[in-house]
Amino acid sequence: MRAVWYEEVGPAVQVLKYGELADPAPGPGEVRVRVRASGVNPSDVKARAGSRGAITYPRVIPHSDGAGEIDAVGEGVDAGRIGERVWLWNAAWQRADGTCAERVCLPARQAVALPGGMDWQAGACLGIPASTACHAVFADGDVDGQTILVTGGAGAVGHYAIQLARWGGARVIATVSGEEKAEAAKQAGAHAVINYRVGDVAEAIIAANGGKKVNRIVEVEFGGNLAVSNAVLGAGGVIAAYGSAANMTPEIPFRPMMFNHTTVRMMLVYLLSVQERAKVIDRLTRALDSGALCHAIAAKFDLSDAVEAHLAVEAGQLIGNAVILID
Template sequence: MKAVIYKQTGGPEVLQVIDKAIPQVPPGHVRVRIAVSGVNPTDCRSRSGQSAGMKFDEQVPNQDGAGYIDAVGADVREWTVGQRVWLWDTAYNRPSGTAQEYLVIPTRHVVALPDTASFDVGASLGIPALTAYRTLTASESGPDSLRPGALTGSTVLVHGGAGAVGHAAIQLARWAGATVITTVSSPEKAQLARNAGAHHVINYRTEDVAARVTALAPDGVQRIVEIDLAANIALDVEVITPNGAISVYTFITGDTLKTPTLGLLTKNVQIDFIYTYTTRADQKEQAVAGVNAAVADGAMEVGTDHGLPIARYPLHRTAEAHAAVERGTVGKVLIDVAHH
């Protein structure tokens, strides 16, 4: 089988395509024929060594993907050959990600892909959607799970609505009944955010974000999905409602923060840091189930018409796919591993 590996951290050029034997399936595992592999910024940070050094002699990149069950372990009863599935955290503390034709993975990391969802949708869930789900459910004021109606009556501010996590947060918040306000940096991204389902879109380069948000939500927003806390914290404190929550899901290297303690304190603001890999097991399972329910309802579609353009690469051009993510390609970068 074909697989992409790297044996040392570095730029996209460290990725190489090799031939490997198709792996056997131990108990508690299934083998998945990968159809589509998703590339996330976290995959590039791992490959570059920014987030961690090499844990194995060689590493197959990419956490997310979708495909078919190809074989099951002798003790596995819940899966049968041919079932369509999506995968999460496949390469976390494990040498095998989804940039290969066949992947053997513990059954916990395998989720049935609803019949109405494409492999493109399945490969776009994982890191972004599970992260977005936690940003909307970490607040002590609830809800601790999402479903239609769970956020009715609340307003959510999503910073960076044209990114993969922002896109998923818009879709999930809209599905759960929230009013969604989002910020973007261009008219093109504004259209994508509207396509994703945002009710109100603010171009932060040309508009007064605080004034617009205050006009739209005079009593404040209950939740803020935050992509750049250091840049936005003063704004966030201004527009958040008392007992609101700010959920931070990414970082800028070397970033430090001067905290406007008084504003946060007097409003009883909760700040959560959301790192999907180390999410508590019960919370991760709840996120997987909730995201899959939204997928089954048709709420997590991808493509330009749904706010997340797709850039496609074949497996042998995985290095180019990683480079595309690193240069900030708008939308989702996917790798076609098998014909489907």
């Protein structure tokens, strides 16, 4: 099979290799998927670059997200699943073999049926971006009638968070850093979009909510936004944080947060419990079946162009997801 891999961490142009590897065979409880699209996420890029630590396997095929069809099953798996169209999660999490190859074997439960008519490239965005957004929005209960603030509303996670919150019946306010990103957030369905680089962002958020504070925050930059979050979050509110790149060691203002009865949820989508994962899959399936979600594919690459795909994600300028298409 054609595949992309690395045997040491470092710059994409130096360590990523493209070539032929032997087809894998599914073990007990596993399925083998003919991958049609592989999602390229910032976490994949960071792992390859070495920012997540040294390589832990002799060879790593990157990327946790993907979509394709099951073409073989291992012992204990229903052979009726052969031919099933699926999307994949955690393919490369604490495993050597991810989705940046023509075939991948993984536990059967990590291959989820794609809703009818959904294309491969969209399916390759569900494992990390859409699942992170879904858990951030709903982990603390239903959101009907609430106001949700989505920071980084034009990002891959923010794009899905806006749509899922609206699907759940919430009013959505998004913050962005410029006009192009503002348009993307509006297209996703945000009721109000605020440029956080202009004026008093906390004041603008509260004004956009009719003078009231928000109920929950889906947070891409916990440390950098903490002052604003405390200013705009109502009593008993939740901050669901999935990133804090600008300030990884923020000082927590415990007293004001305690007296606001604030819940801070730190989350990592790879570590969802079995129950949490089941809820995410159920909600995403229902949202997709109802036509509530559209998908922002910012860039497409061939398998042989994986280096360019990693460089594009690393640059941080894409408004949407990057996928590698594998014919």
